[in-house]
Amino acid sequence: MARLEIDSIRLAIGENEILKGVSLDIAEGECVSILGPSGCGKTTTLRAIAGFTTPHAGDIRIDERSILELPPHKRNLGLVFQDYALFPHMTVTENIAYGLVMRKASKVDIRQRVDQILELVQLSDLENRFPSEMSGGQRQRVALARALVIHPDVLLLDEPLGALDRKLRDQMQVEFRRIQHEVGITTIFVTHDQEEALSLSDRVAVMLDGQIQEIGAPETLYQSPISHDVMTFLGASNVLTGVIAYDENSNAKVECDGGLVLKVNTTGLKNGERKRLGIRPENFTISSTIDTQVPNSFNGTIEECIYKGAYADVYVRINSGHLINVHYKKQHGGNDHGIAKSGTVVIGSNIFISVHPENILMFT
């Protein structure tokens, strides 16, 4: 258990700068994920921590001590690879014992620790299998056990659930959270899967184009991102552009093209400033009649509806000409807002959508 500091590391391959000053501070026992699209540098960051690539500038420290000068095999980190990298010529036990053998642990000690960790990942009955004789989920657990058994200072995971199918991935998410809590180890994992990052980590660091854009608790990051890029990267969003204006009661509003005017709650805005607005689809409400009590209520026509299971993605062309993405959930008790007949949304129907001012996010 240790504290990991990544201090503005830079790395370039030829002319191509892959890491443009990445800094990240991870507290003891914390689980942080680096989330980003492929090619953003997240895997390179992980490989730099592990020692497979060396940054040109910056420092990486564990408990205040720089590890940059150490070769990979002396860093005492637990790595779980995307393809698991289990040794195909060794059994489960031999795979897990490998790191302990390298640390010259006694036979008795090795046996005891392997048994203990096998129990933790619930694989005790498969100890003599070869990796080729196991399912993807089982291999993943062996990889995790192999990384954990050496009591690493930090656990590093590269797209840990990426190779599993959806259902197994959901199971492993729960399992992984349980093991992580039980062991309480400082953990950092990289992923391109938002759901994985949001559900598994204490904090999420969104990485775009070689830089950490924003870091925060999953909910904060999703509900109120500071940067526009993070907002559009995380989940779906409607993005509008407009100019700030104040009415006679000095209430702030944004005037967009096509005569669309939105009331906003944010303070400290300059009159006439141009801003980008972001609104999450699930923050809109749909109804068949206009409610004058509700601010930011607009009339429009349903152009498209895509059924997604738990909700439907409805695209509404409002009178200003904007196409707005709205999530629609069928309510219990028959209240279907008058837009659906026998559970299906009717394309072409005229409806009203509204959004609360505090759900409108503002970016430069």
Add this chain to the structure above:
Amino acid sequence: MFEDKSFRVVVNIAGWLAMVFLVFPVILTVVVSFNGSQFIEFPPTSFSLDWYANISSIHRIGSATLISLGIGLMAAGLATVFAIGAALVLVRYPLPAKPVLTAFLLSPVTLPTVAIGIALIQFFIMLDVAFTWYSLVFGHIVLIVAYPIRTIIASLTLSDTSLEEAASSLGAGRLTVFRTITLPQLRPGLISGFLFAFLISFDNYPISIFLVRGELTTMPIEVFNYISQNLDPTPAAFSTLYIVIVSIVIMLAERRYGIISLAVGK
């Protein structure tokens, strides 16, 4: 991959020394071929092109090289044609006892080459066709057919059957699919298979030595005879020419068809 200093140093030194060992005799042959001395000597003492002029004094070298070329082209061509059908069946079609058939067809490579020569000469004498050019071609096909089979199988395994399915779904008949889709995908395998089959036939001594007599002779046999009877560096001049030509052919084949990646896998 292995960032470890002692490891890197050892691998670099040992690896490059081994490469020096691999090219050393070739470089030396080239140097000696330009030396004026009557005997093989190193370091060289004077420059001369005499040995290149002297190549023609190797007994029947012209006709022998032509015969080797002809035999090689015929044997490699026939072997490659045979191999296309065979490889297609072995990879794509259902057939009982496939492993046995594959092992049978590839086995000549693992046998002592002299054994093939000894078996064939007795057989050809029995049939009364010994020492004919076509018996020599047949003998060479037996030896070399495994090479195109291997390379074409490698190409087929890499090729994508969905391309053929796409073509036939677009209305191409079986033969058209084969001609327009399958064959172009097999090209690297065909080329490298043919090339190696030809080079092995062209260079063969242990089979040819049993199957030739009199006017029917091949390049390796005549060069071998010259080397065993003369001490002058004429063979060095011949070798230099041979290596230059082979290098050009291999480099062209690599540039156009990527034969190296086919041989070692991606």
Add this chain to the structure above:
Amino acid sequence: MSISIKRGRGRKYLPALVMLGPLIAFMFIFYAVPFGNMAYESLHSWPGDEKPHVGLSVFQYEKTTQKSRTVKSLKRTFRISIISTIITFIICFPITLLLLRSPPRIKVGILLVTFISLASSLIIRNYGWLVVLADAGPINNILIWLKIFEFPKRMAYSEGAIITALVHYCMPFMILPIYGSLLRIPASNAEASLSLGANAWTTLRRVILPLSMPGIFGGTMLSFAICMSSYVTPLMLGSPSTAMVSQVAAEQIEVQLNFPWGSAIIITLTLGSFLIVFIYAALVSKVMRVDV
């Protein structure tokens, strides 16, 4: 397709037979039959034998295992093959590791050199060694310059010269399969080993070496088979006292016209070499748990 299946089993195999048939027929006539014929011949007696016999017997094989010339050449062939194969492996493995960690341009360069030497004539490559090992050649001159010898020493025409040339000839056959199998090991396997605390050497020994076993087996087997059946190399770089089995057999056929004994000798060599390869394969698959 569905129609041909309905018409019965024979039809299903028809295209396969049309495409594969000619080659099978050819190989049967010009490969299987001649070998069968040779085996049959080896069971006969030769007019020049001490006690010629009528009918079939294993006399020629008994002779092969009793005559000192054949027994010596069998032992020598086996010894030279084992030594050459081991040396080839030791020399080539660093080259494959070098290939693995080299930038693309150097990689292609090394592979091109390997391919060119694979494609160069065996006779020409052996001639190269005659040049290197010549009395006035570089090795002798360097050793004289270093004052190790006073006069040039005869280095060609010896067992050492044969082994040197065989190692050189086998190198491409060793490099290509091993490099091929190294390429198939995911880089993450070596990285996993390093991250678990193993240094590069331990990683090589415990992960890379076992996982490249299929290629190592392929390369060593091929080298061994090539050495066992070598004929031109001992002819060019050896002397009558270093004759290998193929030479002895060829001598019987070409000089003595003793077809039965020559056949028996070469069949003994073939079977012996197959047996060794078979035992080797069994050992490798058992000990290393690798499918070969």
